[in-house]
Amino acid sequence: MESFVRHTGTALPLRRSNVDTDQIIPAEYLKRITRHGFEDGLFAAWRKDPGFVLNQPHHADVSILVAGPDFGTGSSREHAVWALQNYGFKVVLSSRFADIFRGNSGKGGLLTAHVDQSVIEALWTAIEANPDLEVTVDLEEREVRADSIVAPIDVDDYVRWRLMEGLDDIGITLAHVDAISTFETQRSSFMPTTA
Amino acid sequence: MGRTLAEKVWESHVVRRFEGEPDLLYIDLHLVHEVTSPQAFDGLRLSGRVVRRTDLTLATEDHNIPTINIDQPIADPISRAQVEALRTNCAEFGVPLYSLGNIEQGIVHVVGPQLGLTQPGMTVVCGDSHTSTHGAFGALAFGIGTSEVEHVLATQTLPLKPFKTMAITVEGDLPAGVTAKDVILAVIAKIGTGGGQGYVLEYRGSAIEALSIEGRMTICNMSIEAGARAGMIAPDDTTFEYLKGRDHAPKDAEWDAAVEYWRTLRTDDDATFDAEVILDASALSPFVTWGTNPGQGLPLSGSVPSPADAADEGERAAIAHALEYMGLTPGMPLRDIAVDTVFVGSCTNGRIEDLRAVAEVLKGRTVASSVRMLVVPGSVRVRHQAQAEGLDEIFIAAGAEWREAGCSMCLAMNPDKLAPGERSASTSNRNFEGRQGPGGRTHLVSPAVAAATAVTGHLAAPSDLVSIA
Numbered sequence: 001m002e003s004f005v006r007h008t009g010t011a012l013p014l015r016r017s018n019v020d021t022d023q024i025i026p027a028e029y030l031k032r033i034t035r036h037g038f039e040d041g042l043f044a045a046w047r048k049d050p051g052f053v054l055n056q057p058h059h060a061d062v063s064i065l066v067a068g069p070d071f072g073t074g075s076s077r078e079h080a081v082w083a084l085q086n087y088g089f090k091v092v093l094s095s096r097f098a099d100i101f102r103g104n105s106g107k108g109g110l111l112t113a114h115v116d117q118s119v120i121e122a123l124w125t126a127i128e129a130n131p132d133l134e135v136t137v138d139l140e141e142r143e144v145r146a147d148s149i150v151a152p153i154d155v156d157d158y159v160r161w162r163l164m165e166g167l168d169d170i171g172i173t174l175a176h177v178d179a180i181s182t183f184e185t186q187r188s189s190f191m192p193t194t195a
Numbered sequence: 196m197g198r199t200l201a202e203k204v205w206e207s208h209v210v211r212r213f214e215g216e217p218d219l220l221y222i223d224l225h226l227v228h229e230v231t232s233p234q235a236f237d238g239l240r241l242s243g244r245v246v247r248r249t250d251l252t253l254a255t256e257d258h259n260i261p262t263i264n265i266d267q268p269i270a271d272p273i274s275r276a277q278v279e280a281l282r283t284n285c286a287e288f289g290v291p292l293y294s295l296g297n298i299e300q301g302i303v304h305v306v307g308p309q310l311g312l313t314q315p316g317m318t319v320v321c322g323d324s325h326t327s328t329h330g331a332f333g334a335l336a337f338g339i340g341t342s343e344v345e346h347v348l349a350t351q352t353l354p355l356k357p358f359k360t361m362a363i364t365v366e367g368d369l370p371a372g373v374t375a376k377d378v379i380l381a382v383i384a385k386i387g388t389g390g391g392q393g394y395v396l397e398y399r400g401s402a403i404e405a406l407s408i409e410g411r412m413t414i415c416n417m418s419i420e421a422g423a424r425a426g427m428i429a430p431d432d433t434t435f436e437y438l439k440g441r442d443h444a445p446k447d448a449e450w451d452a453a454v455e456y457w458r459t460l461r462t463d464d465d466a467t468f469d470a471e472v473i474l475d476a477s478a479l480s481p482f483v484t485w486g487t488n489p490g491q492g493l494p495l496s497g498s499v500p501s502p503a504d505a506a507d508e509g510e511r512a513a514i515a516h517a518l519e520y521m522g523l524t525p526g527m528p529l530r531d532i533a534v535d536t537v538f539v540g541s542c543t544n545g546r547i548e549d550l551r552a553v554a555e556v557l558k559g560r561t562v563a564s565s566v567r568m569l570v571v572p573g574s575v576r577v578r579h580q581a582q583a584e585g586l587d588e589i590f591i592a593a594g595a596e597w598r599e600a601g602c603s604m605c606l607a608m609n610p611d612k613l614a615p616g617e618r619s620a621s622t623s624n625r626n627f628e629g630r631q632g633p634g635g636r637t638h639l640v641s642p643a644v645a646a647a648t649a650v651t652g653h654l655a656a657p658s659d660l661v662s663i664a
Contacts, residue, residue, distance in 0.1 A: 016516075017509055018388055018488050022627040027608040031259060031273040033233035033280045045629050068509065070389040073422060073488070074627060075606075076324040077231065078340035096389055099424050100324060100338055107342035156356070158217055169342070170244070173350045176211050176219060180247075180352055183210045183221050190445040190453040191223060192312050194253040194291050 003166030006138040007090045009063035013124040020074035025083040039086035058131040065092045072101025091137045106159040114154035197463025199360045201395040204335040217354040223317040226303045227254035229281040231322030235345035236284035246288045247351045254292040257302045262598035301574020301600040304328040304542035311441025315430035315457040327418040331411035333430035359469040361394040365402040367476035375410035376641035379417040380482035380492045388490040391423030402476035408437040409548040420489035429461045481656045484639040486517035501525030536619040537568040537649040541605040544622035545573025549642040554586040556646035557593040559663045563652035568595035571603040607632045620648040
């Protein structure tokens with residue numbers, strides 16, 4: 001996994017709450033067996049509307065998504081994270097994320113950072129006024145900066161460390177394989193097996 | 196200080212705890228299906244890793260498969276490739292798999308419990324958010340993403356930060372005609388789609404204790420729709436009676452040891468929850484959704500809300516957007532909403548008791564000519580049981596389609612879909628835009644309401660129907 005320290009880019013103002021993962025990527029696109037090429041499924045239903053914000057030419061090169069509260073609810077599909085990343089997004093900012101989506105993002109290197117809803121509103125207004133506005137999300141300094149807006153971002157300490165180091169979770173866990181083996185010797189004999 | 200049920204199960208699974216790091220939690224049962232696993236198996240292959248515990252892992256085919264003509268190859272080549280990838284991966288890595296055509300095949304959350312694999316006090320995960328279903332047995336069960344699927348395959352553990360706990364207490368007697376589905380829809384409407392974020396919900400109180408295991412599964416299943424990672428219900432005699440004698444349940448002396456342990460899996464009297472919500476069971480009534488998330492629901496006796504009633508600008512916009520998508524106008528009585536499709540099935544309501552509830556309403560009645568009704572059992576075992584009880588004959592005589600087991604119209608991944616603009620009453624769990632097919636409109640309902648709606652052609656409860664002598 002690539003390490004993430006800070007990212008600067010232009011941002012997409014998505015004025016919607018409760019963006020569920022069925023909207024981020026509809027089920028039809030989940031039949032693929034690879035981890036890449038999901039960018040065409042990103043917000044597929046909404047992108048059929050020419051007026052949808054992501055279809056606007058001045059938002060062509062966005063890499064930061066600024067979304068309403070309760071982003072990523074519903075299905076556990078990690079394809080939602082892959083679709084955002086495949087499209088070119090590096091960061092999602094929201095005042096509230098669904099738990100599974102936030103967990104999936106951290107695994108794959110997409111930064112999901114909490115900011116206060118008032119900051120989201122300020123960013124929406126500023127980006128709509130100037131779509132070329134440079135937004136910096138600084139994981140090291142734990143803040144988002146855009147023109148006169150400087151606000152703290154909230155990211156779990158452990159996730160922050162993993163992202164900054166670019167570490168693979170499985171490798172970390174396998175360093176403790178002895179503890180796993182010891183635990184297994186102590187499991188109750190009545191626990192079921194699928195064999 | 197006492198501990199909650201969730202804390203007891205968590206503590207008994209901690210493999211490693213270190214200050215500043217997530218706990219490493221052991222996973223007792225890992226369920227796998229075709230959609231969220233191919234990239235995980237690929238990851239193992241790339242890094243030369245194996246599945247640590249194939250004997251704690253079980254795969255089944257459910258999301259992509261058709262529910263008719265299952266003896267023929269899957270028509271959609273992309274769906275077929277994904278199912279075939281699961282078969283290849285399970286064979287290569289030694290994971291047991293129940294394929295289409297096997298008597299144990301079905302929706303992953305129906306199969307685990309009916310085999311007796313889901314037991315109190317276990318940790319259960321699956322790359323599917325409705326894994327919360329298994330919490331009905333007092334297991335800590337939650338959905339995970341594909342990276343975590345790979346992690347569990349490789350290590351049989353997950354690094355996790357402890358969840359907070361919330362008690363959802365439902366006291367009193369449910370009125371006649373009010374079911375587990377109505378309870379959970381009312382809970383979600385009360386706390387919202389984000390109300391449970393970061394929490395394990397523990398459902399308790401006399402109304403919950405009075406429910407069957409299948410009703411409890413319906414409740415726990417939809418915990419995720421309130422944003423919660425998991426839902427749990429303390430195991431009791433109802434749980435033990437359901438489990439006893441099932442294929443993978445403990446036998447003889449092991450059974451006695453297990454029950455003795457399971458009886459300790461209750462929230463202590465002096466334990467405290469991080470939050471608590473209380474509902475009066477006697478005040479509940481059949482509940483339906485009108486909008487595009489599961490929190491947008493009301494009693495069937497209500498009317499479509501108006502954006503003007505919203506508390507703030509964000510909610511106003513959300514209601515207006517939902518009504519536009521759903522093609523509804525404010526003030527319209529919910530009972531006047533006409534549907535063209537009724538879907539009975541899914542991991543929420545595809546078990547035998549759900550099918551019995553539908554058959555009870557449909558017996559001697561017919562599905563309205565304007566309505567297409569699909570009845571889809573959650574597993575092959577459920578299908579056989581329904582046929583042994585003659586329920587299939589009631590469905591077919593009423594004009595419904597009786598299908599093979601699978602996820603079917605719950606999500607638009609297989610041939611069972613809504614066409615754009617079509618409107619359904621559905622016993623499934625999500626009314627998101629396009630969930631049942633691009634442009635489709637979904638109203639979430641209980642099996643009883645689904646059956647009554649099929650008869651009248653518009654949203655209705657069994658009590659609305661003219662009685663049959």
